[in-house]
Amino acid sequence: MNYIECWIKFNLAVREIFMTKKISVIAIIPARGGSKGIPGKNTKIISGKPLIAHTILEAGKVSLIDRIIVNTDDDSIARVAKEYGAEVFKRPAKLAGDLTLDLEVFEHHLKSLKDSGELPDIVVDLRATAPLRKANRIEQGIKLLIETGRTKADSVRAVSKTMKHPFKMWTIKGKFISPFLPQEFTRMKEPYNAARQLLPEVYQNNGCANAFWPETVLVKKSMTGEKILGFVMDDWESVNIDTPLDFIIAEKLMEIHK
Numbered sequence: 001m002n003y004i005e006c007w008i009k010f011n012l013a014v015r016e017i018f019m020t021k022k023i024s025v026i027a028i029i030p031a032r033g034g035s036k037g038i039p040g041k042n043t044k045i046i047s048g049k050p051l052i053a054h055t056i057l058e059a060g061k062v063s064l065i066d067r068i069i070v071n072t073d074d075d076s077i078a079r080v081a082k083e084y085g086a087e088v089f090k091r092p093a094k095l096a097g098d099l100t101l102d103l104e105v106f107e108h109h110l111k112s113l114k115d116s117g118e119l120p121d122i123v124v125d126l127r128a129t130a131p132l133r134k135a136n137r138i139e140q141g142i143k144l145l146i147e148t149g150r151t152k153a154d155s156v157r158a159v160s161k162t163m164k165h166p167f168k169m170w171t172i173k174g175k176f177i178s179p180f181l182p183q184e185f186t187r188m189k190e191p192y193n194a195a196r197q198l199l200p201e202v203y204q205n206n207g208c209a210n211a212f213w214p215e216t217v218l219v220k221k222s223m224t225g226e227k228i229l230g231f232v233m234d235d236w237e238s239v240n241i242d243t244p245l246d247f248i249i250a251e252k253l254m255e256i257h258k
Contacts, residue, residue: 005216023146024069026113027059027138029086030105031128032096033074037243042072042128043080045252046247052077054131054188061135065124066141071109106217122146123217124211125170129241132253137233141209144229154225155212159203160238167191167199177222195226203230207236 031052035041043050052070059068065107070081071089073096078088093107104205106125113119124142126133137158145156168191169180179192191199216225236257239250 001118006220008164008174014041023064023122025122025124025142026069026118026120027062027126028089028106028109028220029055029059029068029076029128030101031070031071031072031074031076031081032091033072034098035044036094036098037093038241038247040076041241041247042074042077044241044247048252050080050084051131051241052128053084053127054084055128055133056081056132058135059124059138060085062142064139071111072103075193080150084204094100100123101220102223106223107221110217111178111215114214119214121213123214125212125223127207127240130206131206131241131250132239132257133233137237138209139232141211144231145211145213146204148229149226152227154216154220154227155223155227155231156231157205157212157224158207158209158233158238159205159230159232160235162204163235164208165196165199165202167194168196169203203232206237207240208233 002245029052031042032041038044042052047054048143056068056070057129059065060133068086069089070077070086072078072081073091073093077091081088089109089215091105091108095108106123106193110119110123112120121140122145124138126138141156141158167186167188170177171180179186183189188194210223212225236253239246241247241250
């Protein structure tokens, strides 16, 4: 074997090692106990299981995920999480208020993981309030972030088409309503009277699957960073439970899409 052949073989071997290097992924499911809209929401039974259990079980089907951790302040949520195979990280009460930001919760959790030498390559933020989201969607987001790479993307978010178009929204001033978005922004005369098909497509974050590199939170102090990847999910699988009506809708959809 000559020098050139040896060099090629060496480079192929190095590339194979690099390409097959296991990327560590931790799924964090934030779930506080103080829900006001639906008391005890995260452990309320839906389709035969506690709400949070559906997210834990789907995350468990994703081979790319190494650990599933429920971040909570609530003992009942912690018990259910352990029952369904997740680890539990107890957050302090000061990080479980109605106005607590996601960034505060994740920064606290990731600093703890870093201090213990357990910081992963990728963190997946999974909301317990999205029980219709399946394992393939979680995997889709993780793969998209990995394939794009650290230098080209800070995070990835699942989105779905907005149910209410912002061009058709209003604000109230006294007895009168006026467009929420000014004409200078929409560049349309009376977009609220226009056919929906004529309006630009708009997407909303559906809370089903967000993933990011730890430095996005720890260094950039953001849940997203500036370069945000996105992938689109269907309406039925994007339902997020915030109200009693959402709960009823989600349960019916879960019966249909078993």
